[in-house]
Amino acid sequence: MATPDAQEAAAKDRIMKHMNADHQESIRRYIEASEKKSFYQVRDAQMTDINLNHIKISYGGKQAVIPFDPPMKSLREARERLVQMDKDSLQALGRSDITITKFIPPYVHLGHLANFTQCFLTYTFFGRPSNFKAGSLLYNNLLFRLPRFANFCLTIQPYLFGVMIIIHIFETVLMIRKLAKHGLTPFELIWWYWVGTCFVEGITSFKRLDGLIAEKTREKEAKKH
Structure with missing residues (x-):
């Protein structure tokens, strides 16, 4: 004994x-x-x-x-x-008792996927003004038929890209703070998924995260009864 x-x-x-x-x-x-x-x-x-x-x-x-x-x-x-x-x-x-343990990708919501794709393409095409000039792949394969549109895109490129970067950096900072409140840190791969997609798509990533938090809150409340 x-x-x-x-x-x-x-x-x-x-x-x-x-x-x-x-x-x-x-x-x-x-x-x-x-x-x-x-x-x-x-x-x-x-x-x-x-x-x-x-x-x-x-x-x-x-x-x-x-x-x-x-x-x-x-x-x-x-x-x-x-x-x-x-x-x-x-x-x-100052943290929540709801811990985030999974990532929800944009493709689970058609509208979120559309927004992610649109933002990704904007980053890709408007990231460099040379994309709208003769000699670039985009111009030579598509925009050469639309020279006025190409010139318009070239004109707005620095403003559109600059504003988009500023807004998405701000949203990414908010996402980082929100994830910290719910127990996620940069040492976890899920953190990088949420932060990375937020930088690309912005607000729709928050909608998925808020939905996940609401689901976990309901589950937690159900266990109390």
């Missing part, structure tokens, strides 16, 4: 393995909130110890000790305490 010390050691090991394997984002948030660290500094955070008084987390070659207030009476309280700590961390960081 296992001794109390052995049982406690096994319980601690289970808790730490579970947290490090399935709740890495929570561990990072504990450090971000309690130690005022950035997501970059805590990217490799791992729980290394837990007892009735505190948890220990290693990150970036450092170690943080986060106390339980008040101390636990038993490790059976760990789940409830750690969940509450995560809620407190989310509140302190």
Whole structure:
């Protein structure tokens, strides 16, 4: 029969393995909130110890000790305490409890795909004024039949392209902030998908993300009943 010390050691090991394997984002948030660290500094955070008084987390070659207030009476309280700590961390960081874990591409919505394609072609053709001059592939294969239109495009090129870049950079910054609120960082491939498509298509990427957030919110609310 296992001794109390052995049982406690096994319980601690289970808790730490579970947290490090399935709740890495929570561990990072504990450090971000309690130690005022950035997501970059805590990217490799791992729980290394837990007892009735505190948890220990290693990150970036450092170690943080986060106390339980008040101390636990038993490790059976760990789940409830750690969940509450995560809620407190989310509140302190100003983040949502809805975490984004997947990317929805523009082709799932016909209108979004049309907008993405239109924006992509605008970037491609209006990115260089030489595209509307004789000698370019576009002019030689298509626009040579429409010289007035080619000249019109050449005239508006710097204004159209400049305004589009400014607007889409602004939207991309908003997307980055929104993704951060919902737990995504540049260390995750999904972050790059959302940010990259936002830079191309702009507002329609927000519509898909908002739809995903609404879906996850409904699922979360349904679990409470």
